[in-house]
Amino acid sequence: MSATEYAQEVMKGNLYDPVLTFQRKNGFELNKVIANYLPGDEESLEYAALMEWKNNDCTP
Helix, strand or coil: CHHHHHHHHHHHCCCCCCHHHHHHCCCEEEEEEEECCCCCCCCCCCCEEEEEECCCCCCC
């Protein structure tokens, strides 16, 4: 499974990830997965998730 597929499955609630699951449950949305974000980070395989939280209490 690719990093993008993994993140999408977590956001659907089909997989558990300690960070992404917490963010999903708190209203964050997955915008995209970024490859080569942190070179040398073996734990993330150099990937990052770009997440967005829309604050409904703030009017632009």
